[in-house]
Amino acid sequence: MFVSEALKINSQGHLEIGGCDCVELAKEYGTPLYVMDEGLIRKNCRTYKNAMDNYYNGNGLVLFASKAFCTMAICRIAQQEGLGLDVVSGGELYTAIKAGFPMDRVYFHGNNKTLDEINMGIDNNIRRFVVDNREELDRINDIAAQKGKVVNISFRIKPGIDAHTHDFIQTGQIDSKFGVALENGEAFEIVKYAASLKNVKVIGVHCHIGSQIFDLAPFELAAKVMIEFISKLKNELGIEIDELNLGGGFGIKYINEHDPIEYDHYIESVSKVVKSLCEDRKIKLPFIVMEPGRSIVASAGITLYTIGAVKDIKNVRKYVSVDGGMTDNPRYALYQSPYDAVIANRPDAVRCDTVTIAGKCCESGDLLIKDITMPEMKSGDILAVLATGAYNYSMSSNYNRIPRPPVILVKDGTARVIVKRETYEDIIRNDIMPEDL
Ligand code: LLP
DSSP states (O other): OOSSTTEEEOTTSOEEETTEEHHHHHHHHOSSEEEEEHHHHHHHHHHHHHHHHHHHTTOEEEEEEGGGSOOHHHHHHHHHTTOEEEEOSHHHHHHHHHTTOOGGGEEEOOSSOOHHHHHHHHHTTOSEEEEOSHHHHHHHHHHHHHTTOOEEEEEEEEOSOBOSSSSOBSSOTTSOSSSEESTTSHHHHHHHHHHTOSSEEEEEEEOOOOSSBOOSHHHHHHHHHHHHHHHHHHHHHOOOOOEEEOOOOBOOOSSTTOOOOOTHHHHHHHHHHHHHHHHHHTOOOOEEEEOOSHHHHGGGEEEEEEEEEEEEETTTEEEEEESOOTTTOTHHHHHOOOOOEEETTSTTSOOOEEEEEEOSSSOTTOEEEEEEEEOOOOTTOEEEEESOSSSSGGGOOOGGGOOOOOEEEEETTEEEEEEOOOOHHHHHTTOOOOTTO
């Protein structure tokens, strides 16, 4: 009935997540409120880890792409479930460090890592820098030399596959700020150059072909293209690549029309392609890395809001406003992303009314869901927007000086706060009033 298996209707007739009544949660913690189901997060982690064990003899590592939802608690969960971590900034790395995450399972991504970030990664002995460009390569090599270290790196490659169109295409992806391209020889040249440097060691190659993808085929093709590249590096340069990182991007169910593939199928099908091609090209099987973000946390999360104004503009549109909006979920404003929602205090009420759920920001584009069929809604109802666990909290802002909601983790009927609600004091924390003003 719901887009996420984390949800059900309890004996009170209320929406329930992780054994907790959403109406009670809203009462106790206030709204807006992010709620994350710990059990489902752990289950998703295990699905990926087991797939790597079953289909590729455990010769790989699944990373949680922390950009999807980065807090200290989620780092701990990923650690306990045996996952590694993909970080893309000093802030994400700092969160992992503070959570006590093992640094030998951390991969540092990003197309423009700063000197500070490179220093931080090297000083903390992270497992891998995923190098994006020539300037960064030189910087890492120089800084490693100053520190008397040799740093293990892989390269972000543009494999020329765009999986964002429904019938994915294999061309054109050269126009991207990320990585080095295969098709113009840039990728080959940078690996060759890196092999001549003393303070970096080339371990792997990486690609990431997009996000919210529902097909296996683009991943299989990416694996094929990357193995061909590994084979070329071996044959033409004598460079052996130990690790193949195929990124993340596995689609999830936001609305009923979405039909995602079981997550373990990605690792299953990619493993097959890699095994058969490696045998054929006579190259050793690489260690495989995958980096799911969204598919680990999205369906585990919901956001609870209280409904305020209901504005029925006859023959135009009915706006139902909530006490949050683009500040806690900017994904409709940014990408027109679809979401489903239910009324937490009567989730099985008949859907009979087309409404647009709007936020409270001073911005016409501040909508959460446009034209959704919902039951009759009134001020004071608790609205749950579903599948908000990925790229919501992590992309939230303080626009209009709105404090960020807290995040609570629910499991077996208990709730734990993992991020506190921001206060107005937090909002002005970094403001300085010059004395002479
Ligand atoms: N690895 C790399 C190198 C990536 O760039 C990403 C996502 C991932 C892994 C994880 O992808 P996932 O499994 O989560 O799809 N803010 C956008 C999504 C941006 C994704 C950026 N990179 C959104 O809200 O849809």
